[in-house]
Amino acid sequence: MNTPTPPQSVTENSLSAARRVYLALRQRIVGMDMLPGTRVVERDIAEEFGTSRTPVHEAVQRLADEGLIEVIPRSGTFVARIPLDALEEANLVRHALELAIIEKAATRATPEDAVRLHAILQEQAVAIAASDFHAFHRTDEQFHAALASMSGCPGVWPIIQQAKTQMDRYRQLTLPLAGRMAGVLEEHRAVVAAIEARDPARAAGAMREHLDHVMPVLEITRKLRPDFFISHLDD
Structure with a gap:
């Protein structure tokens, strides 16, 4: 029974x-x-x-x-509202961890890993064609999570995710900007090319260039929607 x-x-x-x-x-x-x-x-x-x-x-x-x-x-x-001070801190944390991850990924990635990355890039291209911002952001997360996995340090990705929570909100605002998603895709392709070449220094340089493009568009976004942001100077 x-x-x-x-x-x-x-x-x-x-x-x-x-x-x-x-x-x-x-x-x-x-x-x-x-x-x-x-x-x-x-x-x-x-x-x-x-x-x-x-x-x-x-x-x-x-x-x-x-x-x-x-x-x-x-x-x-x-x-x-999105705290401007937290964005700078999150950017520093993400830089440090993602650059460490990418160097390991470039030395450990397999041909199967490269196929997986190219599949994600294709999904991003489809999202761009459809102007699907949510799908693009989702595949962006998949791309960086895949890099953490192939580096042998998958546990680092949840730490990065937690640190960049506020940054993710801001990044959602940047995706509709003209050429923004296409630019990110090209930066991702440069990262993948360096990984396929098994060149850690080149991969780190490509990732650094990719991450360095996040903050410069902040001022543009802030001017478009100042009511979405807050700074300790406003207190």
Whole structure:
């Protein structure tokens, strides 16, 4: 006779719902589907996800701890603006780790790894043709994660992802700029060519050039949407 599965406790159900809401809201915020300054109404979110207010509140608090949501007393809860100071810090962390990864990848990559990278580049070309910014960003993440994997240090990629959370929001704003996605694709191709040549120094140079192009367009983006950003100088 089959033993019935014991029902989940209220606490387990709450944790599961809180994680589901957290992951969905986080994706929307980082993907800029929920723009900086958007009011976050817990009641509406609970209705959307078919859950109580408790797991929604837990998810919102977790996102607030990550700097993605801002709770303003007597005003409300909003999607946080992008902190300019954090972008510079994230860029430094990403540079250090990605340059270390790429040198290892250039010495360890196999022909199969090169095929995998070219497949990702093709997906990026398709995303550009379709003007699909989300698809392009997704394949960009796949490209850099693949480099970490073939370097033999896959655990470094989650660290980079966590460090560049705010930068990812900013990068979503840059993708619609004329020529931006095409430029990124060409930079990726230069990285892949260096890896195929098994040239660590060349690969590091190509990656450095790629990463150095992230911040210069910040001022352009900030001028287009100044309401999306905040600096400690504004405090």
